[in-house]
Amino acid sequence: MRIxxxxxxxxxxxxxxxxxxxxxxxxxxxxxxxxxxNDSINELKKDNFLLTDKNMMQFLLDYxxxxxxxxxxxxxxxxxxxxxxxxxxKFHRANFIYLTKKKYFNNTQFYRVISNFIIQGxxxxxxxxxxxxxxxxxxxxxxxxxxxxxxxxxxISMPSKNIENxxxxxxxxxxxIVQQKGGSxxxxxxxxxxxxxxxxxxxxxxxxxxxxxxxxxxLQNVFIKDxxxxxx
Numbered sequence: 633m634r635i636x637x638x639x640x641x642x643x644x645x646x647x648x649x650x651x652x653x654x655x656x657x658x659x660x661x662x663x664x665x666x667x668x669x670n671d672s673i674n675e676l677k678k679d680n681f682l683l684t685d686k687n688m689m690q691f692l693l694d695y696x697x698x699x700x701x702x703x704x705x706x707x708x709x710x711x712x713x714x715x716x717x718x719x720x721x722k723f724h725r726a727n728f729i730y731l732t733k734k735k736y737f738n739n740t741q742f743y744r745v746i747s748n749f750i751i752q753g754x755x756x757x758x759x760x761x762x763x764x765x766x767x768x769x770x771x772x773x774x775x776x777x778x779x780x781x782x783x784x785x786x787x788i789s790m791p792s793k794n795i796e797n798x799x800x801x802x803x804x805x806x807x808x809i810v811q812q813k814g815g816s817x818x819x820x821x822x823x824x825x826x827x828x829x830x831x832x833x834x835x836x837x838x839x840x841x842x843x844x845x846x847x848x849x850x851l852q853n854v855f856i857k858d859x860x861x862x863x864x
Contacts, residue, residue, distance in 0.1 A: 683769030696726030703862035709855055713832035720779040724826035727804050736764050737859040744848045747840050753856055754806035772801035781825035784815040788827040811840040
């Protein structure tokens with residue numbers, strides 16, 4: 633009996649130590665994750681340059697000339713989505729490449745998901761994303777909807793800023809992918825289409841099918857783990 637009691641006490645002690653170690657490990661992982669996110673903000677801030685409505689167009693023209701990449705991979709919880717950005721919508725292409733290279737999209741979410749319509753990403757409910765935006769600047773992109781593109785299935789477009797906005801200028805930090813079979817052509821003429829999915833529409837379909845709340849936000853967050861340039 634005495635041996636059994638000693639065994640049980642020893643087992644309880646090691647379980648407590650193991651749980652404590654797991655808690656410490658989780659705390660360390662959380663701290664590392666926060667540090668990495670803060671480092672990305674510091675990386676943005678070190679340029680000491682903010683985009684505004686006044687300097688945005690010239691900056692993106694120059695940036696687009698120097699950075700002509702147009703193939704991008706979006707890595708999500710459900711797989712990868714490869715997209716091509718259109719040269720005709722030069723401001724939007726340059727802006728997306730700029731934000732990609734600045735790692736803005738990493739750890740943002742597909743925060744608006746409507747089955748058989750669209751999945752919309754580039755935002756989040758955490759403070760880090762807001763800090764990233766502040767470090768990049770406050771600006772809107774011009775509506776460039778008249779390039780002959782339609783909101784067919786797989787097209788990538790930019791939502792208008794949710795303010796009084798008669799010119800339907802686009803929020804530069806967000807984008808949506810048309811998931812609807814047959815397209816969502818009632819959107820044509822209101823939003824700028826600046827790219828299309830070339831691989832991974834099965835992933836788009838999976839994301840579009842996740843359960844959401846009344847505001848179309850997924851009940852389980854769908855993270856954009858990384859967006860990166862595809863090397864040709």
